[in-house]
């Protein structure tokens with residue numbers, strides 16, 4: 001899971017803790033890092049959701065820790081793939097992605113058969129978080 005850095009070296013995808021306002025730790029945020037120049041880029045597909053989360057915290061947040069892998073499905077998939085190996089391998093990520101998508105689709109079928117619109121909406125949001133990675 002790599003992309004090219006502007007310095008010409010490759011950036012490696014990992015899960016990192018992003019500290020906001022020196023008080024709030026957002027853990028397991030997918031970030032591309034370059035070991036040569038030290039540049040960090042939050043993964044494109046989750047940028048908007050990290051921003052929204054920070055916006056919700058307001059300007060004077062209470063100290064806390066937020067597990068981003070529970071907020072965002074893509075972070076969750078990477079988190080599970082990392083549990084299988086020391087670094088992120090595309091094949092583990094693809095497998096974790098497929099498993100999670102199938103789980104969510106199963107839940108969606110249950111929600112649908114129950115006619116639970118709120119649950120269906122939530123699951124649709126979660127499924128869209130998994131397809132957002134293809135946009136980047």
Ligand SMILES: [Zn+2]
Nearest residue numbers: 005007034037
């Ligand atoms: Zn670089």
